[in-house]
Amino acid sequence: MDFILHDKETIAEMLTSIGVNSLEELFQDIPVDLLLKKLNLPHGLSEPDLLRRFEELSHKNKIYSSSFLGAGCYYHYIPSLVDFVISLSGFYTAYTPYQAEASQGYLQAIYEYQTAITRLTQMDVANASVYDGSTALAEAAIMATVATQKKKIILLEGIHPEYVEVVKIYCWGQDIHFEIVMEDTLISKLDESVAAVLFQSPNFFGDIENVTELVQIIRDKAPKCLVVQVMTDPTCLGVLKPPGKSDIDIFVAEGQSFGISPSFGGPGLGIFTSKQNYLRKMPGRLIGKTNEIDGEREGFILTLQTREQHIRREKATSNICTNQALCALASLIYLVSLGKSGLREIAFQNFQKSHYVKQKLETIPGYQILNKKPTYNEFLVKCPNINELIEQCKQENLLPPLIISKYFPNMKNIALVCVTESNSREDIEKFIHAAQKASKKNMGGN
Amino acid sequence: MTSNLTLIFNKGTKRSQHNFIPEMDIDRADLTEIIPSSFQREDLPLPDIPEVEIVRHYTELSRRNYGIDSGIYPLGSCTMKYNPKINEVITRLPAFSHIHPLQEENQGALELIHQLSEMLIEITGMDGFTFQPAAGAHGELTGILIMKKYFENKNLKKNKILIPDSAHGTNPSSAKMAGFSIIEVRSNDAGEIPLDHIEFAMQQGDIAGIMLTNPNTLGIFDRQIKDITNIIHKYGGLCYYDGANLNPMLGICRPKDMGFDIVHLNLHKTFSTPHGGGGPGSGPVGVTKELVSYLPDPSIIATEQGFVCREKTNNSIGRIKCFWGNFGVIVRAYAYILALGAEGLKRVGQIAVLNANYLRVLLKEKYHLPYDRICQHEFVLSDRGIENDITTEDIAKRILDYGLYAPTIYFPLIVKGAMMIEPTETESKASLDNFVEVMIKIYDEIKTNPDLLKNAPHNTPVKRLDAVLAARKPILRD
Helix, strand or coil, X not given: CCCCCCCHHHXXXXXXXXXXXXXXXXXXXXXHHXXXXXXXXXXXXXXXXXXXXXXXXXXXXXXXXXXXXXXXXXXXXXXXXHHHHHCCHHHHCCCCCCCHHHCHHHHHHHHHHHHHHHHHHCXXXXXXXXXXXXXXXXXXXXXXXXXXXXXXXXXXXXXXXXXXXXXXXXXXXCCCEEEEECHHHHHHHCCCCCCEEEEXXXXXXXXXXXXXXXXXXXXXXXXXXXXXXXXXXHHHHHCECCHHHHCCCEEEEECCCCCCCCHHHCCCCEEEEECHHHHHHCCCCCEEEEEECCXXXXXXXXXXXXXXXXXXXXXXXXXXXXXXXXXXXXXXXXXXXXXXXXXXXXXXXXXXXXXXXXXXXXXXXXXXXXXXXXXXXXXXXXXXXXXXXXXXXXXXXXXXXXXXXXXXXXXXXXXXXXXXXXXXXXXXXXXXXXHHHHHHHHCCCC | CCCCCCCHHHCCCCCCCCCCCCCCCCCCCCHHHHCCHHHECCCCCCCXXXXXXXHHHHHHHHXXXXXXXXXXCCECCXXXXXXXXXXXXXXXXXXXXXXXXXXXXXXXXXXXXXXXXXXXXXXXXXXXXXXXXXXXXXXXXHHHHHHHHHHHHCCCCCCEEEEECCCCCHHHHHHHHCCCEEEEECCCCCCCCCHHHHHHHHHCCCEEEEEECCCCCCCCCCCCHHHHHHHHHHCCCEXXXXXXXXXXXXXXXXXXXXXXXXXXXXXXXXXCCCCCCCCCCCCCEEECHHHHHHCCCCCEEEECCEXXXXXXXXCCCCCCCCCCCCHXXXXXXXXXXXXXXXXXXXXXXXXXXXXXXXHHHHHCCCCECCCCCCCCCCEEEEXXXXXXXXXXXXXXXXXXXXXXXXXXECCCCCCCCCEEECCCCCCCHHHHHHHHHHHHHHHHHHHHCHHHHHCCCCCCCCCCECHHHHHHCCCCCC
């Protein structure tokens, strides 16, 4: 199938208007030896055949009845209206709102998104989004080096390992010095040369840091160093103290948990916020409120574009252009759908349910919870036999937790378990049952 | 001062109960036993609004926004083509939308990425692809980092890069993010790149290569493209192809055959995935055999045991994004290619160029066309000869009054008061004729009633907005 509207006669008519004899003649500038003879691809498919093909292909992926896997991508319930709203064609078939007056709907929605995110995080400014959590953190590192004019950043152990890799590659691009340190050696590494300390909380292992205290420690030793916090599941902000109340300079997060389906890890949403002082160093688009030139009404417009690549080219603060607008819209709809009471309840349930599973696991022989700090919806558990646990989960049709040695080869027999509000009591009982069976098998029982 | 539409936060109605929270089916513990109260927030200033109000609010907002489903969207270099609806159904199949990036049973997803890779290899001529980059500019950064690593491995100090003045704005900023300094190449009167400039620059010895797009932002196919890439290669440089303008080349001519070593594509332009108001996109990067080992991890290969990630290579630049890239966008692009097939894709290239040239010949009757020759997917008009102090922006705003969207304006920078027009292949002749008619009416209005343009737009939800005020006193939230 195709989506072309001309018939043969129309094409002939148009060719005549142009003054050429054939479609081929339109490509007269291309040297003959560069013209492709034939594209070696299959014939096109009709809609029903296409759908059948994709259904078959998708069946090679497994969907489970419930998930205990997180590690940067989370299962939370998505209200039906989220997908309905983002599918309205005024939103999903629009381009970047360059012509503000014909794009007020989207501009207002993203202005509302910026507002919702600043209210949630209590940061001064939120941009219109970047690609995802990992690139948000990398952009934050770059932004900190620009704001401080220093070329060294420190990452605190506990950041998502794939995020660390992304930060590393962005830093390598600009010859920024990069070091990962353990919490107990952080103070000894801090000095005047450090542009920023980056940390994740709740971190990759589930630990929730005492953020206020951590910021104070860094400020005492290196007052000009920026403090950057990242989060992979910001639903915890329904309960946790927001970064803006802990004096964080730049706060970034992966926003997939806010109404975006897992979709094999993308698209997600890069939430990017900072203090007011760093506004002009911020990457990405910003929507501002303004007035009509000759009128009374307020309206919304892309603003501070002198930071951006299409105005400043090689002097831009970042190269980002297309971002994740539709995902930002989805997260806005999610946040207003849940609202104050709903988001608080979601965070509450995540705390409660994961805590419940932690307690249950500790009663089973061979399991040991490794987190010493408070946790949100993820935690580390030492298992008697992790492969058996994975196997038993699959038998219960549960998506098993992460075997953490995938990223940290020295951490053997340890699972990173994620429990959210989407896990019902029945799912949780199945999981506990799987853990019990794995424990018994390891001890030689059945 | 009145705001014409209340923000969602200021809606008066409150909901009485919650629809989206599962029932709490375990015993509630005291929260402070799990998390100290000093770690908890005091207030959460989000509204609690009933579902019906939310849906009505955003339905109204969506009406105040132009999309490709509203009509022609002639933004140059943006390739605003129709987004097939079936792609939305396919990407929402649960076994695509609901799978976790770290789950083991993922063969369908890996096969899909691998198959799309094979098809893009055929379409571009390249030898390997990565799908990690989330958008075009992200693909550029990936490609340029590959260049950087390539020269580092060869122990060659090449820290400059050639970029024509007709390039997209992201090219120089991406190159800068990879630590390169930029040498701008001026186009000649024909809108093409002078070979002697390239040759001279490359002789200096510290240039890594060139980034360019062909057809370029004037819509012109550089006839000497093979000579350009040959010169770069002669001095050991690499050639980067910005695929933002690939649409007219589909089934016609391939970047690899033009001599390019690295390309990025915009799946959200050429391959019909929706722009969504500015993303999510997907910017896969393809390279020649020599550079395949430099692609980011993970890279998917087919084995007898199924689809797996290749072993990490020492050359690989590493990881440019978490997980696998924007998979949901990748699914849509693959569906588009399978739907169109070989013949359909070639037709896209042909009709995109037919439509652009049709508009070009009709509009040049009234407006100044600085590069008057056959174009590819787009062409650029200038403001020369426009009377009564009317600017390109005035014209753009007036177009909105006729219920259409405006072209890209003031870009490329090499054309004064530029209007860059790309109709794409999915416009009918009637739609193109209507656009021409509007442009001609506006041309007459410039002479007869210039105030109509200076105060435009009149028929949009708001009149012309004050961009200067917005930047001087930024109000970025409520």
